[in-house]
Amino acid sequence: MTLFFADVEGSTRLLHLLGKRFAPARARMREHVRKAAADHDGAEVDWAGDGVFLAFSRATNAVAAAAQIQRALAEEPWPDDEAHRLRIGIHTGEPDLAPDGYTGMDVVIAARVCASAHGEQIVVTRTTRDMAGAEPLPGAAFRPLGRHRLKDVPAAVQAFQLLGPGLRVDFPPLKTLTATSLPALHHRLVGRADALARVEALLESPEVRLATITGPGGAGKSRLALEVAARAALDRAVYLVGLAPILDPELVPGAIARAIGARESGSRSVIESIADNLGGAGALLYLDNLEHLPTVAAQVTELLDRVPDLQVLATSRTPLRLSTERVLPLEPLALDDATTLFVELAAARGVLLQDDALASVHEICRRLDGLPLAIELVAARLAVLPPSEILRALGEGLALEMEGPVDLPERQRTLRAAIDWSYQRLSPGQRDLHGALAVFADSATLDDARAVAEAGPAFLSDLEALVGWSLIRSDSTDGEVRLSMLETVREHALGNAEAEGHLEELQRGHAERFLALALEAEGHLAGTEQAQWLERLEREFDNLRAALDWLLASARAEDVLRAISALERFWRAHAHVGEARRWLTIGLELGTNLAPDVRADALWASARQAAAQSDWQAAVPVLQDALVLFRAQGRRRDIAFALSELAFIALRRGDKDLASSLSSEALIIARELDEPRATSGVLAILADVSRIRGDFEQAVAFSDEALALRRSLGDATLVMDSIYHVGVSTFAAGDYVRSTEALMATLELAGELGDALYRAAALCMLGAIDLLRGDVAPAHPRLDESLSIYTALADDRSMAECLCALGGYAAATGRPVDAARLWGAADRLRGDSPLEYAEPAIEERFLSVVIDALGERRYLELRSEGRSTGTETTAGVLVGERVTK
Numbered sequence: 001m002t003l004f005f006a007d008v009e010g011s012t013r014l015l016h017l018l019g020k021r022f023a024p025a026r027a028r029m030r031e032h033v034r035k036a037a038a039d040h041d042g043a044e045v046d047w048a049g050d051g052v053f054l055a056f057s058r059a060t061n062a063v064a065a066a067a068q069i070q071r072a073l074a075e076e077p078w079p080d081d082e083a084h085r086l087r088i089g090i091h092t093g094e095p096d097l098a099p100d101g102y103t104g105m106d107v108v109i110a111a112r113v114c115a116s117a118h119g120e121q122i123v124v125t126r127t128t129r130d131m132a133g134a135e136p137l138p139g140a141a142f143r144p145l146g147r148h149r150l151k152d153v154p155a156a157v158q159a160f161q162l163l164g165p166g167l168r169v170d171f172p173p174l175k176t177l178t179a180t181s182l183p184a185l186h187h188r189l190v191g192r193a194d195a196l197a198r199v200e201a202l203l204e205s206p207e208v209r210l211a212t213i214t215g216p217g218g219a220g221k222s223r224l225a226l227e228v229a230a231r232a233a234l235d236r237a238v239y240l241v242g243l244a245p246i247l248d249p250e251l252v253p254g255a256i257a258r259a260i261g262a263r264e265s266g267s268r269s270v271i272e273s274i275a276d277n278l279g280g281a282g283a284l285l286y287l288d289n290l291e292h293l294p295t296v297a298a299q300v301t302e303l304l305d306r307v308p309d310l311q312v313l314a315t316s317r318t319p320l321r322l323s324t325e326r327v328l329p330l331e332p333l334a335l336d337d338a339t340t341l342f343v344e345l346a347a348a349r350g351v352l353l354q355d356d357a358l359a360s361v362h363e364i365c366r367r368l369d370g371l372p373l374a375i376e377l378v379a380a381r382l383a384v385l386p387p388s389e390i391l392r393a394l395g396e397g398l399a400l401e402m403e404g405p406v407d408l409p410e411r412q413r414t415l416r417a418a419i420d421w422s423y424q425r426l427s428p429g430q431r432d433l434h435g436a437l438a439v440f441a442d443s444a445t446l447d448d449a450r451a452v453a454e455a456g457p458a459f460l461s462d463l464e465a466l467v468g469w470s471l472i473r474s475d476s477t478d479g480e481v482r483l484s485m486l487e488t489v490r491e492h493a494l495g496n497a498e499a500e501g502h503l504e505e506l507q508r509g510h511a512e513r514f515l516a517l518a519l520e521a522e523g524h525l526a527g528t529e530q531a532q533w534l535e536r537l538e539r540e541f542d543n544l545r546a547a548l549d550w551l552l553a554s555a556r557a558e559d560v561l562r563a564i565s566a567l568e569r570f571w572r573a574h575a576h577v578g579e580a581r582r583w584l585t586i587g588l589e590l591g592t593n594l595a596p597d598v599r600a601d602a603l604w605a606s607a608r609q610a611a612a613q614s615d616w617q618a619a620v621p622v623l624q625d626a627l628v629l630f631r632a633q634g635r636r637r638d639i640a641f642a643l644s645e646l647a648f649i650a651l652r653r654g655d656k657d658l659a660s661s662l663s664s665e666a667l668i669i670a671r672e673l674d675e676p677r678a679t680s681g682v683l684a685i686l687a688d689v690s691r692i693r694g695d696f697e698q699a700v701a702f703s704d705e706a707l708a709l710r711r712s713l714g715d716a717t718l719v720m721d722s723i724y725h726v727g728v729s730t731f732a733a734g735d736y737v738r739s740t741e742a743l744m745a746t747l748e749l750a751g752e753l754g755d756a757l758y759r760a761a762a763l764c765m766l767g768a769i770d771l772l773r774g775d776v777a778p779a780h781p782r783l784d785e786s787l788s789i790y791t792a793l794a795d796d797r798s799m800a801e802c803l804c805a806l807g808g809y810a811a812a813t814g815r816p817v818d819a820a821r822l823w824g825a826a827d828r829l830r831g832d833s834p835l836e837y838a839e840p841a842i843e844e845r846f847l848s849v850v851i852d853a854l855g856e857r858r859y860l861e862l863r864s865e866g867r868s869t870g871t872e873t874t875a876g877v878l879v880g881e882r883v884t885k
Contacts, residue, residue, distance in 0.1 A: 001095055002062040002128060003102065003110035004042065006033065006069070006088040007051035009119030012751060018082060026050060029084040032072040040065040045101055051114075055102065059092050059131035063162060066090060066122045067137055071166040074120070085119025092127040100777055109157060112150035116159070116174040122167070123174065126158040140164030148176040149237055156236070187348060189227045191337025192220070195330060199228045202326050203284070203311055209304050210322060212290075212314040215330035218373030221315040222288050224330060228313060229286045237283040243296075244289040245441045245542045248549065252296050254579060256285070256303075261792070268794050270578065271299065275306035277792070282309045290316040297322055332370035339365050341372060345379040353387065360387035367391075373486065380469065420492065425469065429455075430462045434471055435502055438493035439510045441546035443475075443484040448543075452509045507550050514540065514547035515563050522566035528714045530569075531753050537570045548583055557591035561602040568605045569717065572612040573755055575793070581609045600629035604638070607645065612757075614795050616649050623649075640666040640678040647685045651692065652797065654834045660689050680709040680718065684725050692836065696733035703729040720749040720758055727765060728837060736769050743769070760789035760798065768805045768838035772845055776812050783809060800830035804839045811846035816853035817862055819846065824866020 008014065008029065015022050030047075037044060037054050040061040045053040056062040066088045073084060091113055093106030109125065117123040124132070129142045136142075142160040149156050163169060189196065195213075202208045213221045229238045241259045246252055253270035256262075262270075262277040278285070285303075290296055297320040300312060304324065314320065319327045333341065342361050346353055353361065364387060368374040381390055426434065436453035437444060444452075450459050463483070466472040471493075473484045485493070497503040517540065524533040537544065544567075551560045564571075564583050571580035584606045591599070603626035610619035627642040643666035651659040663685040670678035687702035707722035727742030743762045750759040763786035770779035787802040807822035823843070835843070851859050 001102075001106075002056040002059045002090060002092040002131075003095060003107060004054040004056060004062045004066065004088065004090050005051065005110050005114035006054075006066075006086045007049075007114060009085045009087050011050040012748060014082075014084070021082060025078070025082045025084060028076065029073065029086070032069055032076070033086075036065040036068040036072070039068065053101075053111075059090075059128045060133070060136050062090050062092075062128070063122075063124065063132045063136045063140075067140065067162065067164055067167060070120060070122060070168075074166065074168075087114055087117035087119050088122045089114025089117055090122070090124040090128050092125070092131050105153070109150065109153055112153055112176075113157065113159065116148065116150065116176045118171045118175075120168045121171050122162040124160050124162060126160070129160045136162070137164055140167075145174060148174055150176055188344060189223060190341040190344065191333045192224050192227070195224055195328065196227060198328055199224070199313070200231070202328070203228070203232065203313065206309075208311065208326055210300065210312045210314065210320070210325045211328060212316055212319055212325055213328050213330050214316055214319055218371040219330050219332055220372040221330050223372065225286055225288065225313055225315050229284065232284050237281050238286060239283060240286045240288065242288045243293060245546075246293065247546075249293045249295045249299070250582075251545070251579070252293060252299055256287075260285075271302050271306065273792070273794060274303060278303075278307045278310050280309065283311075285310060285312045287312060287314045290314050290320065291318055296320075333365075333372060333375075335362065335366060335370060338368070338370040338372075338375055341365075342375050342379050345376060346382050349380070349382060351382045357387045360391045364391055377469075377471075423471070423492065423496070426465065426471075427462070429458050430465050431496070432502075433459070433462045434466055434493050435497035435500075436506050436509075437466075437472060437483055437485060438490045438497060439503075439506045439546075440483075440543055442542035443482040444543070446481050446483070448513060449483055451513055452506065454509070508554075510543070511547040511550045511554075514543050515551065515559055518544065518563035518566045521570070525567070525569040526715050526717070528716070530716055534570060534573055534754060537567065538574055541574075541576070545579070552583070552586060552590070555590070557587045558594055558598050561587040561591060561594065561598050561605075565598075565601040565605040568608055571609055572757070573717075573753065575756065577609045577612050581606065584609065596629055596633055597635075600626050600633065600635070600638070603629065604642065611645065611649065613793075614652075614797055616653060620646065620649060636669050636673055637675050637678050640669040640673070640675070641681060643669075644678075644681045644685050647682075648688075651685065651688055652833060654832065656689055656692050659685065663689060676709045676713060677715075677718070680706040680713075680722065683709070684722060687725050687729050691729055691732045692834075696729065699729040700726070700733055700735075716749060716753060717755070720746055720753065720755065723749065724758060724761060727762070731765065731769065731838065736773060740766065740769055756789050756793070760786045760793075763789075764798070764802050764805060765838060767802075768808070768842055771805060771808045771812055772838075772841055774812075776809065779805070779809050779812075796829040796831070797833055800826040800833075801837055801839060803829065804835075804842050807850075808842040808846040811849045816850045816859075819850045820854065820859050820862035821866030821869075824863035825869050826866075827863070828867045828869065 008026075014025070018025060029050075030052075033052055033054075034044070036042070040056065041058075042054045042056045042061065042065055045055050047053075054062070054065070056065070069086060069088070073086060076083075078084070089110055089112070091106060091110035093104075093109065095102040095106040096104040113123050113125060123145065124142065132142075134141065141163050143163050145159040145161055147156040147158050159174060161171070199211060199213065202211045213225055215221050226240075229240060232238050239256075239260045241256050243252060243255060246255055253274060257270050257274050257277075260274065260277050260283075262273045287296075287300070300314075300320065301322060301324075304310060304312065319325060332338070339358070339362050342365055343353055343358075364378060365375060368378060378390060423431065423434070433449070433453045433455060436455075437449055439452065440448070446463075449455075449463070453459070455462070463472065463474075467474050471485060471489055473486075475482050475484065494503060497506055517537075521533050521537060524530060544563075548560050548563060551557075551563075560583060564580055564587065567580075571577050584602055588594075588599070588602055588606070591602075594602075603622050607619045607623040607626060610616075610622065623642055623646050627639065627646070630636075630638040630642055643662045647659040647662035647666065650656075650662060663682050667679070667682040667686065670682050683702045683706035687699045687706065690696070690702060691699035703722065703725040707719070707726055710718040710722045713719075723742050724746040727739045727746060730736075730742060731739035743766050746758055746762040747766070750756075750762060763782040767779040767783035767786065770776065770782065783802055783806050787799060787806065790798040790802060803822050803826035807819040807826065810816070810819035810822060826839075854862065
């Protein structure tokens, strides 16, 4: 059976963009799909929103239908904003036929292949390609896309793209686990065949846990490692972590966590969270540029100890000196290989060297010691200088033998000379701009570069010169130009700036620029452009980190706390909570003479970050301290916020009387102030209090009132929170229809804002409603994704809510043993907290089913067994290995 999945790329954006025009446009798309299915004997299995699941008895029919659909949609006279671009995934296998449709791993593979594709693209698996033949349609063929790892699919899948008349050809790489994290390879790897074979041979041995490529700066360690990683990514998950911008070894685990998608936790170390994510995946972790972080060796050791099937590939100028390490020294290129690289780089820039130039090229490479980075920098000058002139310039103006610091390798000094050769040809203004750009941690926008450099009218021409000399790289994404430089070039520029006495001034300018950005962002993060500002802050995260670290080192704790407090929403929305709490802790310790309002805001921010990790024990005393300061300063609006937050925590801890008292006091203050933000926040807490006390009508009324207030504010995050509360309150009142509508709206807003917390919350509630309404099929994927998010966040209480619902799913699908164990695991994670949200309804609906199937004694034994597992990791394995099979 050939399984065909398709859905519309960017459907949520289309829905918002088109409004009432969306439904007719979608209907036209569906007509084309249905016609193609009918024309090629396909059966409609399921329509879900903008996605379709078809089944064909012949692979050639499925491929023909896909081509017909894409051509028809391409020919459809859409207005520019209405175009529906389908991504199509096709897989042939032997799915199981259940009463509610096809099931099994082949269905998962087909759906994941579809999800990996791009709009207008048709991707098929190897089995479909083989059965459809080399030319499935007249003039058509298949292009191999390599082997890819897909989510929830144990083995890598070989993928192919259908090419043919009327079909789009060029697409970005597939969106798969294999395709993540690695940049594109822009030129061929020259002269490294032996080194490549040695590294790959080491990594093929499971006994080798850590391989480190060492060598002088500019020898091509990173380029070789990237080649190894790209080839390995055909068969396994590979993650690249660039450590050049990281100066503090304590931040390395956070960088790794971001690269692999792990979330920080208040109760567990970042290394433990990373280990949970990587365990059992057989992954390759590529750590690039370690030499400036000597203490990272201990972190690598701990990670290898915790993840037995993990391998680490590292690049460093010196070995890590670990007993498990295999070191592969990388020497400069042989002279012939260096010459080949020079010629190929010239050709890539449109310069075809004549035979009479090869002698000069050969001599240039000899003088550059065969270092690939130096060769790349010099080859870039071919646009303005022929090889003979470059050779003359080397002889006249650049002393390649100039020595640098005595603790650097010999060829490190040579590379610095090669970089300095370019630097010496810059004007004073270009040199100043180069030094200013070096203080950016990762990259810079044009505006930020101009501001920190305090550049004048010559800014763009100076920048063009720097790009032309390959001292600066210019990349454009989504219309925004970002400027960056190689790390060794950055080191050279920083050294010059320090020697000339400019570095401190430049770092101060950089820090104050990003301090101003943080303070400016505060208002936008609560306004109509908050999604765009969250994205902007994430792009500038390395620069923000560098600025905050510099401010701390300069004893400007008050500025650090002002910035951290201003970005309070950003830290939570993008899961940088651990780092925010670290800066807050240090800043509050160092800030002995803080202005009272700054200290109060910092305490409030600290409490909010702790609450984001469900660290109630840390959050409450800090909140209470903030409340004292708010009262002393007469900040009644903030008093209402602090009381509301304390009420929320009290409710989560099961003390509804305290929650009621605190929220009632907060409401009096908020209404006296006629302050809609504070009032709506209190109403949200009162809705929860009323719900838990069984007054569902009042809970819904409070939720609706809060939502109305927040809509008037235009604050998408607050609106999302209130819509979610409407969903929870109406669920408790038994109105599943309205609750589902509200939770789906929450899910949509969470997607627009990139908010994982509300996505997880909405998915968990929706999964529970599915179960309670008897619609079992969609429940599991929703609950599984929600649990994955909460597990990554290490939010035990919310994980318990998911496990409770998954226990209901197990009971509903005839797995009473799993249900009892899942409920036991939920008990352990829930601790002393009471049942809430959908948990009471789930147990009421399914508990008797489980006890009737097992008997009360066996049920209690299994629930106790589940309780003894104790950790979210064990609970996750329980779900993945038992419920989903």
